[in-house]
Amino acid sequence: MPGPSRRTLLSLASATPLLRAARATAQAGFPNRPITIVMPVAPGGPGDVLGRPLAQVMSAELGQAVVIDARPGAGGTIGLDYAARQRPDGHTLVIVSNSTYAIAPHLYTMPYDNDTAFAPIALLAGAPSFLCVHRSVPANTVAEFIALARQRPDSITFATAGIGFTSHLATELFMAKTGVSMLHVPYRGGAPASQALLAGEVNMNFMEAALVRSLASTGMIRPLAITSRVRSPLFPDVPTLEEAGVQGFESATYWAMIAPAGTPQPILDRVGGIALAHMRRPETQATVSHAGFIPIAGDAEAFTRHKAADTALWGEIIRTRGIRLSS
Numbered sequence: 001m002p003g004p005s006r007r008t009l010l011s012l013a014s015a016t017p018l019l020r021a022a023r024a025t026a027q028a029g030f031p032n033r034p035i036t037i038v039m040p041v042a043p044g045g046p047g048d049v050l051g052r053p054l055a056q057v058m059s060a061e062l063g064q065a066v067v068i069d070a071r072p073g074a075g076g077t078i079g080l081d082y083a084a085r086q087r088p089d090g091h092t093l094v095i096v097s098n099s100t101y102a103i104a105p106h107l108y109t110m111p112y113d114n115d116t117a118f119a120p121i122a123l124l125a126g127a128p129s130f131l132c133v134h135r136s137v138p139a140n141t142v143a144e145f146i147a148l149a150r151q152r153p154d155s156i157t158f159a160t161a162g163i164g165f166t167s168h169l170a171t172e173l174f175m176a177k178t179g180v181s182m183l184h185v186p187y188r189g190g191a192p193a194s195q196a197l198l199a200g201e202v203n204m205n206f207m208e209a210a211l212v213r214s215l216a217s218t219g220m221i222r223p224l225a226i227t228s229r230v231r232s233p234l235f236p237d238v239p240t241l242e243e244a245g246v247q248g249f250e251s252a253t254y255w256a257m258i259a260p261a262g263t264p265q266p267i268l269d270r271v272g273g274i275a276l277a278h279m280r281r282p283e284t285q286a287t288v289s290h291a292g293f294i295p296i297a298g299d300a301e302a303f304t305r306h307k308a309a310d311t312a313l314w315g316e317i318i319r320t321r322g323i324r325l326s327s
Contacts, residue, residue: 040079042189209292
């Protein structure tokens with residue numbers, strides 16, 4: 001009889017690490033109860049677009065319920081402080097944005113060590129945002145909005161997900177590059193901030209595409225520009241901020257999965273393998289792209305490199321703008 005083909009041998013070899021991880025986690029009794037994914041942001045925001053489908057996939061793969069536990073506040077550090085104090089056995093995981101892991105350390109006295117309290121699992125996706133205004137704002141372009149803001153210094157209001165979140169820093173960067181001054185109105189999460197814009201409580205908000213896609217059809221908000229270097233296929237007629245005259249502008253919110261430090265490596269490998277396989281599926285990539293995300297599916301090492309670079313980038317912006325929690 002002929003032996004196994006080279007393709008078969010390669011397939012077996014590539015599957016070996018996942019099989020080993022599955023055996024190791026089974027030997028460790030993982031999972032033996034429901035798994036909680038802590039999300040340190042308000043429910044209903046962009047993180048749910050990634051978190052809830054992934055929770056369903058993990059539940060099917062691991063044979064246990066996987067529930068989302070939203071714990072917003074203090075730049076996301078309340079949720080992470082809670083997660084850091086849970087048993088590191090794989091039954092507590094975290095889906096978190098760079099607002100917390102790269103920005104909050106420059107603004108808050110951390111109740112945990114941002115460098116050592118968590119183990120990296122995966123870098124899931126990134127999301128640019130749109131500069132959106134309420135329909136009552138008499139501006140149809142970025143240039144018109146800048147002119148309006150210059151005419152009314154400190155009277156144009158902007159909503160954010162909270163002090164230090166990427167929506168806040170994107171606006172600080174916008175003000176720095178355009179020379180305008182606006183009034184900050186922080187909320188407890190991206191969803192409440194977007195609802196405030198929708199209701200006309202504020203004039204402007206840097207809103208992530210997942211929310212813009214669901215709200216733009218109401219006619220109550222108007223996207224003027226996107227923060228990425230390229231246009232979005234969701235709104236191909238909306239220019240980038242650089243195209244609109246704000247040179248060198250780029251901003252995004254990145255989402256990652258982490259776990260309390262000390263979680264056994266076989267469990268991290270098992271969970272990470274499920275998350276990365278899910279994010280790499282064509283149907284997942286199509287779904288998240290349609291929601292305005294850029295799928296990344298980077299492993300633990302990729303996340304570690306990204307975290308270091310993003311932390312340095314936002315730290316410089318915070319220092320040069322003199323941003324404080326009392327601002």
